[in-house]
Amino acid sequence: MALRLKRGQSLCCFQPVPQVRAFANTSSASTKLLPLLPYRLIVRPSPNRLAHAHARGLSLPPRQTNTNGIPCYLCSLNKTTTRGCEAWSTSGAAFSSIATRQLRGTRSTTTMASADASINSPAGSDPLHPKVNMPRMIYGTAWKKNRTADLVYQAIKEGFRGIDTAAMKRHYSEELTGEGLRRAIRDGIVTRQELYIQTKYTPHDDAFLAEPALYPTITSQVLASVTSSLRNLAHADSPESQEDTSYIDCLIMHSPFPDPVSTLEAWTALQSFVPHRIRSLGISNITLPELQYLVADPRVTVYPTVIQNRFRRAERRWDYELRRWCANQNSTRWKGEKRTRYQGFWTLTGNRGDWPTQKFVRELAAAVPKTTQEVEALEAEGAAAAAAVAEEQREGEQDGGKGNLVTGEPAGPGDLESGDGELGISLEAAWYALTILGADVVVLNGTTSQQHMRDDLDCLERVDRWRKTPQGKKMWDRCFEEFKALVGMPPS
Known part of the structure; x- marks a missing residue:
């Protein structure tokens, strides 16, 4: 017996639930325990099969719940009803295949077998590790505040094709970044396919610390962050088009957690969105031992395509060992293709004692x-x-x-x-x-000129x-x- 979405139904929301065994209620029950990312998938009848994927825990009016009592955040935003939802339990692997395919709008039915095949296909040919077309200079949007939309638009107009932002309101405005992107696309300067857009999930972000009860787990934080990023960076003005086609080229984990177990939980949550709504993953502000520990875990099925650190003398002599690790990955794991890229920020401001004097x-x-x-x-x-x-x-x-x-x-x-x-x-x-x-x-350039x-x-x-x-x-x-x-x- 295979798990299927019924025709005419689409994913409405998902919620972490306790550990479950795959198909534990069927005669062909799997003996493999799925300890990392089990989800409760909530589906609803949908004439146009638009799908919502998001986390539990955001502020909602009491009436905005489905028949199982689970809040549905995007349904509240879109003024849609959640009556008649059906609840199924499955694993993160099934979510990765079922939910993202539904979001992509390519199939109305996906089996658990195809989900397993997608997750376990060999590296190199695996769509979980695509060759990302990354510009060699990316426009950075940190600290631009209310000028963000205009500066993003201007950067694209002057020739930048890569944009870096984050779901971190203290230093970034992801919403205004998306506004600048959409304006450039509307004006015919560029198409979405010609752009490389990366954003970040920030552990311990102010939004999570302010209301910890609303984000009880790291997984719930990740899902809330990704949901808001997909909405903010949607390249189409129409909500229907946003739901069908919006995607992010790279989702970067802004920093590892102090403990590697939490870092792994966040990474595996991010993996569930690859390769459709998120094309690739990266990590920032990380040391080589932390990175090696992460990628050595067998539960990591998506390797980072971006390592983003400060490029300066004070950071382990311009982070030479990490840059060498990236080069070794490209020469061995990826057979000479540049699929793991080192990105540097503070390239000028962090080296003011060097470039003006050498x-x-x-x-x-x-x-x-x-x-x-x-x-x-x-x-x-x-x-x-x-x-x-x-x-x-x-x-x-x-x-x-x-x-x-x-x-x-x-x-x-x-x-x-x-x-x-x-x-x-x-x-x-x-x-x-x-x-x-x-x-x-790959350099992040944040000029305002x-x-x-x-x-x-x-x-x-x-x-x-x-x-x-x-x-x-x-x-x-x-x-x-x-x-x-x-x-x-x-x-x-």
Whole structure:
């Protein structure tokens, strides 16, 4: 006997319940105890099969309960009734498959067998570990307050395609972040598919501490946080469209709990939303031992795609060991694909004792051409020089190897020592380039200046192209070697 949602029914809400055994009331009862994430699934008749997934424990009028007496938060928000609900008990694995497929609107019936197959499919081909298209520079929205919507809109207009926020009202405004996103989509600047949006669940957030009775478990906190994030960051103005299609590219756990058991409980709760309403997971403000302990637990079925920490000298010498762990994951677990990314914040503010004073940063900033047109000219020179070398080699082979091969590099600005003259790019942009292009760190950029938004993206692209030219490569390699020595990376 398989557990099924009846045709025309959709998930209304869910609530943690005591431990249950899968199919304990059937003749083919499973002997496997499901200790982590059992849920009570509440379904209701729904003509359009819209689904709500959210946690118990938010303030509700007494009348807003279903026939089992369980509050239904989103139903209250949407002014819908919960009469006639049926209650079923199942496991977190079943919820992950049934609820998210219903939310996605792809199937009206899902069996427990397909849920197990989804959870246990091999890593690498597993949809729980997708290759996320993450920009190398992400716009950070912390501390923007009532300017958040305008700044998010402006950042997208200037070219940012990644946005970072959090369900933490003390430092972020997730609601205004969503407003800026929707405005940019309405104006035709970008589509939702072109954006990478990440938000955070914050343990011990003020909302949970203020009313602990409303959030009795870590799981209930996670579910409430994710529910509000999906609502705040929905890319469509229509509530119906929000319920059907809203999703988050990455949900980051803002920090681990003091004890690893609580961290694991929160992580496994977050796993239940992957891969549909949440595409991937990450964790922030974590040390390497804490991370290794988490991912070593067999109950962790979704590996983090984001490790987000402060990138500065005071944080374990620019967090070198954690960055090396990410690189090892990509080379071994993901067979060379960059599916585990290290994100750095405080990249400028946390390094004010380094980037303004290091000679190699100034030399790089002075050597980079001031305009894209200059870079294009250097690229053309490099292409011509490469063609000349190939021609000389071909002629040398025809003459028995006696040709006069070109072995040097054309002279150019990249070969010159730079002084204190006018810079091609700012010192900040040079530090960003070394961090992103050299150390492979995805940087959070929280500038409030429209000009800096534009310049930071333009300079990064210009450096990336320039360093591949014959003139730029020599200077880049030298500066990068000095940068690696500073931040603790091994030499090439």
